[in-house]
Amino acid sequence: MTTAIGVEAVGIGKHFGSFHALSDVSLKVRPGSVHGLLGENGAGKSTLVKCLLGYYRTDEGQFIVDGREASIERPADADALGLGMVYQHFTLVPSMTVAENLVMSRQNVPNIVNWRSEIAGLKRFMETMPFKVPLEVQVGSLAAGERQKTEIVKQLYLQRRFLVLDEPTSVLTPPEATEMLGLVRDLAHSGALTIVIITHKLKEVAAFVDEVTVLRRGRMAGSGSVRDLGPADLTAMMIGEPHAPKNPERQGIPSAEARLVVSGLRTAPDAGRKGLSIGSIEVHAREIVGIAGVSGNGQKDLVEVLGGQRPAESGSVTVDGAPYRASRTESLAHDVRVLPEEPLRNGCVPSMTVVDNLNLRGFDVGPGKSHRSWLDRAGMAARARNMIAAYGIRTPSPSAPIGVLSGGNVQRCVLARELDGDVRLLIVANPCFGLDVKAVAETRTRIMAARNAGTAVLLISEDLDEILELADRIVVMHEGQVVHEMPAKGADPQEIGRHMLGQH
Amino acid sequence: MSTTTLAPAVSNPPARVADVWYPLRRSAEAVLVPLAALAGAVGLFSVFLLALGQSPLDFLDLVWRGAFGSWFSVQNTVQRASPLLLTALCVAIPGQLGLVIIGGEAAIVLGGLAATVAALPLIHTAPVIVWAAMAIAGSAMGAFWIGLSGWLRAKLNVNEVIASLVLSYIGLALFNHFVEGVLRDPASLNKPSTYGIGDQNMLDTVPWLDVHPGMPAGIAACIVCWVLIYRTGFGFASRVTGGNIRAAQLQGLPVTKLILTACAIGGGCAGLAGAIEVAAEYGRANASLNAGYGYTGILIAFLARFNPLAVMPMAILLGGLGAAGGLLQRRMGLPDATIQVLQGLIFVSILASDTLYGRFRWFQPRGTA
Incomplete structure (x- = not known):
């Protein structure tokens, strides 16, 4: 096992032309601690981390790694110091096994790999790990939580002693997130490595983080121990306002009129994943139906079918009782609107x-x-x-x-x-993915306002908190099927999580 | 570390003044980048000339004189530029939808052939009828031929670059088959040709201006296409599809129909070019139609970044280079392929210049945080 190192940033400044991405930012991360790096989007968190990892060169200030001043000019320098990062999106090759991914990530891979000795070496290495991942399984067949663990194991395999996790739980179910963060905290507290977590989720900060640094608009907004700071303090530091955004208010009850009816919908399997096989989903006027599920369980296919980007093999989609194929004429006639995920990629030119x-x-x-x-x-x-x-x-x-x-x-x-x-039916997919606290609150308020005005809303989200906050009714999808349906009021996140993982 | 620090709240930045000059700078970027690429190509070509022991300055002087130096050379340039206007549209219009159609050569020769075939039974009626029949037949043939590539793309998801290239070979083979076979005039001995459409049915040069009759047709087509692309719902939908097909699908835009229409319009333009070449130059369909206008059109469309108005100066430029070819050959003793070397260099530098967009801060919007 390695030993954790501390990192200190002193007066870091970075500008792009006339735009100051960071000015006079200082950060102190104790060895063997879990440090939270908080801030809205564009606050400079990723710029700071990229400077530390050598992807950007700082204009002012310096980094002190393990008590010594370090000049980090390129990623290889950070690598040599034992600094590493786990990205929000997985960087493992899905078609290769865990062992192949680990060996491949090394700097000095021999031209001819002796797999027997490599596997033996990996097994010995895995013995020393606090959590196990199967070595000879293809990464593509691992669940998201397992993949995340593999990413962390990979960093440890590369002898990292300081690790940045960028939004590590955004693709995990609540039980997976709790388990993963617990493991990471134990690793840090055992003195094996130091962890910095970039996150928006204040609940995770309260439960798993020791100290925080908050950035706002490229400047330090505050720092301190989590024990001394409440969620209200943190929110205030992040958005510069004393009040946390209020949850949007729900008004009126769903009407009996079904706006959207999906029945017997099937799509062809795609790239090794099962196609959709949905018995029935109904969305009524003045109702938000939330579709929960682990990423890649058919939610995307459903949005694509409803948005006209993917053909259905069989089954029917009706809006106001009329068949609906998402043509421009039909969407105009029935006032159907779509808020796609990744709006720049899916909804804009x-x-x-x-x-x-x-x-x-x-x-x-x-x-x-x-x-x-x-x-x-x-x-x-x-x-x-x-x-x-x-x-x-x-x-x-x-x-x-x-x-x-x-x-x-x-x-x-x-x-x-x-x-x-006028919007009669609104289909929404992961509307808040990658948005900052203020934009998230604004987006949710707009969606709730549309519902209150009588719009039927189908909300597909990988963020369970979002579904619990907005939905009137929750539908859980697993492997392309609807596996559970329940009213949102009083729903238990742990129970939903079990259905999301296919444990019914 | 248990101390808690709270930095003073950063006040909101003052409301920004809208960057009113930005649209102008954006247009400037769209003009300056291709010009820089052209300059780069000329620079590389100068190196090539120096290696051959020739003076680049003499070369530029001769190009100027060969292309625009006299009324004769201007006419020569216009004559070459006219079909190029239309074959460039064959690339530019589908290009708005993100398609790269490189089969314009087949559209122009088959359009010329179809126009001739349509004219032959009518040669003893009025010339106006003959011309109308030729224009319709030529455009329809070109529209059909390029439409085939569009149909393969839209319905079967066949890569349109490959489809249009392969269909281009097939089209040229069909053309040769007919011109050297059933449609051949037995009197055409050393250059197999179809029967002629008759001298009385030939298009004359434009009155007063004394330039090639394809010129007004080409300019009109460029203007109509610009209006279509930038001022109509069809053009808007096409640009959305070309910019992001997922967004177009989400908006329920009829992507298949748009692709077929754009390919048919582009092919129709190239087919019309073939019909005009037959009516104005050759009087019959033969291998002269296969002069590479379809390929040079690809270069022009890329130089113009698929903007139909920008096609006009670029077609004149490339037409001028072609017109100067003969003079260069005679005066500098350069091989015929020299102009093709220059065209190739221009094409490569234009493609490479795409990476320059967004590189220069000066062109970027001010005040984004």
Whole structure:
């Protein structure tokens, strides 16, 4: 086993042109501790970490690693010092086994690998680990929690003594997250390595983190021991306001009228994963139905079918009793809107302007839903100006390509566009993925407001907290099937988690 | 460490002034980057010339004189640029949907052939009828041929680059088969050709201007296509599809229909070019149609970044290079392929210049945090 090292950052500054990503940021991480790095999106957390790992060069300040001043100019320098990182998105090769992934990640892989001795060496190494992962199993067949553990084992195998975990629980179920964070904390407290966790989730901070540093707009907003700081203090430091955003208020009860009915829906299997096989899902007016599930259990396929990106093999989708195939005519007639996950990738054209992107729904729609052949450029610009003002979209110019906007502002654009006018059915997928606290609260409030106004909402989310907060009814998906359905009120997260893992 | 520090709250930055000059700078970027690429290609080509022991300055001087130096050379340039305007649209319009169609050569020769076939039974009626029949037949043939590539892409997900290239070979083979077979005029001995459409049915040069009749047609087509792409719902939907097909699907846009329409419009333009070449230059369909206009059109469309208006100056530029070819050959003793070397260098540097977009801060929007 290795021994943990401490890292100190003193007066770090980093700017890109005239934009100051970090100014005078200091950080002190004790060896063998779990340190939380908190902040909204764009607060500079990832810039700080990238400086430490040698992906960026700092403009000011210095790093002190293990008590000695360290010049980290390239990733290899960080590597030599024993600094490592586990990224939010997995970096293991799914088609290779765990053993192959581990050996491959080493710096000095011989041209001809003697697998027998490598496996023997790996087995000896695994004996020393506090948790085990199967060596000869393909990574692709591991559950998300196992994969995350493998990522951590890989870092330990590479002799890291200081490890940054970027949003480590975003793809895990609650039981998996609890287990993984517990293991990580025990590792740190055993003195084997030092952990920095980048996170938004205050509950995890309270339960598993020793000390925190909070960044806001590239500056230090505060730091201290978690024992002394309550969630309210942390939120205040993160967003600079004393009050945490309030949960959106639920008004009225779901009506009896079913807006969306999915029945007997099947899709073809895709890339080794099972296709959809959904018996029935109904969404009523003034109701949010939350679909919970571990990533990759068919939620994405369902959104793609409902959004017209994937054909169904059999079964029916009806909206207001009429068959629905997601054509432009049908979505216009029934006022069906979609908030896709990763809005820039799925719902916007990055190279086109903010004005154009705000008009993707309406560019060919004239008064009274008539078809328009010529673009009404003045009307498009006026509509875009209204949306920019109403949703507080921050853009350098309405004619800037939407690709230059920050994630939160892209999401605001998509919200503005999809919630504009009457919405009878709203399909939402992971709407808050990668957004900061303020943008998350705003997005959820808008969705709840749409529901309160009578919209039927189908919410597909990998964030169980989000579903518990917003949904009226919860449906759990596992391997393409609906395996459980329950009212959201009084639902037990642990029970939902078990269904998500297929333990019914 | 149990002390708790709380830094003073950072006040919100003042509301930013909108960056009003940004759209202008963005347009400037779109103009300056291809120009820089052109300059780069000329620089590389100069090295090539120096290696051959020739002076780059003499070369540029001769290109200028050969392309624009006299009324004769201007006419020569326009004559070459006219079909290029239309074959470039054959790449630029599908290009708006993110498709790379490189089969324009087949569309132009088959369009010329179809136009000739349509004209032959009508040669004794009025020229206007002949011209109308030729234009319709040529465009329809080109639309069909490029439409095939679009259909393969949209329905069967066949890569359109490969499909249009292979269909281009097939189209040229079909053309040769007909021109050297059933449609051949037995009187055409050393250059197999179809029967002629008759001198009375030939298109004359444009009155007053005395330039190739394809010029006004090509310019009109470029303007119509620009309006179509930037001012209509069809064009908007096409640009959305080209920019991000997932977003287009999510908006329920009829992607298949858009692809077929754009390919048909592009192919129709190239087919029309073939019809005009027959009516204005050759009077019959023969191997002269297969002059590489379809391939040069690809280069022009990329130089113009698929913008139909930008196609116009680029077609003149490439037409001028072609027109200067003969002069270069005579005066500098350079081989015929020299111009192709230059064209190749331009194409490579244009493709490479794509990485320059967004590299220069000056062009970027100000005040994004």
